Amino acid sequence: MKPLLVQFLFDFGSPNAYLCHKVLADIEARTSVRFEYLPILLGGLFKLSNNRSPAEAFADIPNKRAYAKLEVQRFIARHQLTRFKFNPHFPVNTLKIMRLAVAAQVLGCGPQTIDAMYSAMWEQARNMDDPDEIAAVLREASLDGPALLARAQDPEVKARLAANTQSAFERGAFGSPSFFVRDQLFFGKDRLREVEEEIVRQRSEP
8 A cells, every 4th residue: 555645734833733743642643644844935825925924924913923923822831842942033034944844854964954943933032134143053952963064055945945835835735734634635623633533534434
């Protein structure tokens, strides 16, 4: 049987993508399916899809902004994600660290690097557009910062991030967190139940 491809399209700049990241291991444990983490550049995807960030799109809708905060708090309480802190530097230009995520996958340390970046961004509230801060986070996580930062400047790494973003748009994505269960697209942390149901459904097919 062909393995079931389940992808998580992520950008470190999305707090909702962080929240999803923290609970995907539970879905993996229940379904025995591994999520493939696919780095994209959210700003680039917004531009391609003519989308805007929620902070911009709902700037003049205070009730919508208030409800979004309430939804985040409910998700945090449900999954006991007590380390979450809203980053005071938000919005952050994530180009450097998204290229770093691609470089880490190339060098075989993707999960450790992704965990470190997400923790720095949404648990420690650090400025992850600052090259010195990025280097410090890598050092504290016992990762080879110089090798990762050097590989992040590789033209092939830059091209892969751009290609991931273009492909995401062509497949119908418009933001992050997005998920594909084979060719089925799901968007947002509030669709995680449907993602899991689709995984179970597709795995049960002959």
